[in-house]
Amino acid sequence: MATLGFIGSGSISTKIARLAVAAGIDVVLSNSRGPESLAETVADLGERARAATPREAAQAGDWVVVSIPLSAYRELPAAELAGKVVLDTINYYAMRDGRIEVLDSGRTTTGELVQEHLAGAKLVKAFSSISDFHIPALARPAGATDRTALPIAGDDPRAKEDAADLISRLGFDTVDVGPLTESWRFEPETDPYAVPYYAVPDVVTTFWAEVGEALRSGTVPQTPPPADPGVPLPAARLRTLLADTPRKLTADRVVA
Numbered sequence: 001m002a003t004l005g006f007i008g009s010g011s012i013s014t015k016i017a018r019l020a021v022a023a024g025i026d027v028v029l030s031n032s033r034g035p036e037s038l039a040e041t042v043a044d045l046g047e048r049a050r051a052a053t054p055r056e057a058a059q060a061g062d063w064v065v066v067s068i069p070l071s072a073y074r075e076l077p078a079a080e081l082a083g084k085v086v087l088d089t090i091n092y093y094a095m096r097d098g099r100i101e102v103l104d105s106g107r108t109t110t111g112e113l114v115q116e117h118l119a120g121a122k123l124v125k126a127f128s129s130i131s132d133f134h135i136p137a138l139a140r141p142a143g144a145t146d147r148t149a150l151p152i153a154g155d156d157p158r159a160k161e162d163a164a165d166l167i168s169r170l171g172f173d174t175v176d177v178g179p180l181t182e183s184w185r186f187e188p189e190t191d192p193y194a195v196p197y198y199a200v201p202d203v204v205t206t207f208w209a210e211v212g213e214a215l216r217s218g219t220v221p222q223t224p225p226p227a228d229p230g231v232p233l234p235a236a237r238l239r240t241l242l243a244d245t246p247r248k249l250t251a252d253r254v255v256a
């Protein structure tokens with residue numbers, strides 16, 4: 001019996017967990033507030049789901065999704081995640097996470113920063129460049145002609161194969177971007193990031209412009225992006241976007 005662990009059980013994790021349960025995979029969810037706070041989520045996911053602490057979720061998982069704000073990455077349980085394939089969805093937003101100079105300057109990527117903390121784990125950057133509501137909207141069974149591809153990156157080729165197999169069971173093709181040094185190619189506001197999965201791309205670009213404007217005027221907006229039905233993104237198109245995108249450092253971003 002396969003088990004997918006989760007550290008962080010918010011917007012992204014709960015969408016992935018639902019796909020996992022549908023694929024016959026057990027899920028163990030965890031968050032910062034403790035297992036009791038996840039009772040409703042677990043009940044909603046059904047009998048394949050249970051809640052635990054982050055350490056327990058890390059130990060239980062054959063793979064583990066880490067999906068928390070970057071500001072908390074040092075709290076990820078490195079000892080329990082050692083040796084595991086870790087799917088890392090985390091992005092850097094200075095307005096939420098505080099300024100991190102090595103990311104602002106482009107000296108490293110968010111994925112490398114998290115991998116450095118999880119030194120014994122095999123980190124695969126995944127599910128970090130698609131809006132949460134597009135995960136259920138665009139998941140398709142293997143062999144479907146309208147399957148969507150997601151970029152992955154990581155330093156361990158075998159771990160990337162394992163992650164790609166899992167992601168395929170969840171409903172998506174993958175495009176391997178290379179090692180974590182290359183994962184900037186799908187960090188926020190690069191060409192492959194979020195927008196290509198929108199049926200109406202203006203929805204998200206307008207939203208980002210509004211958020212950027214609010215930030216410049218000194219407020220931190222809390223509103224989520226408006227929902228959108230999604231449009232399948234084939235692997236060939238994703239490869240082109242990944243190859244052609246310029247790097248977007250904090251200073252180049254509309255929302256940072």
Ligand SMILES: NC(=O)c1ccc[n+]([C@@H]2O[C@H](COP(=O)([O-])OP(=O)(O)OC[C@H]3O[C@@H](n4cnc5c(N)ncnc54)[C@H](OP(=O)(O)O)[C@@H]3O)[C@@H](O)[C@H]2O)c1
Pocket residue numbers: 007008009010011012013030031032033034037054067068069070072075076089090091092127128129130131132133
């Ligand atoms: N939402 C998206 O569309 C999207 C898309 C791509 C990537 N991402 C990235 O994925 C990550 C998660 O995003 P999200 O939207 O799912 O966030 P979210 O809905 O705010 O959920 C965050 C989760 O992390 C948990 N958490 C926070 N600190 C923790 C800690 N120290 N230990 C364990 N769990 C902790 C929270 O638990 P508590 O509530 O108990 O604190 C919550 O369950 C972020 O880095 C985000 O930038 C998000």
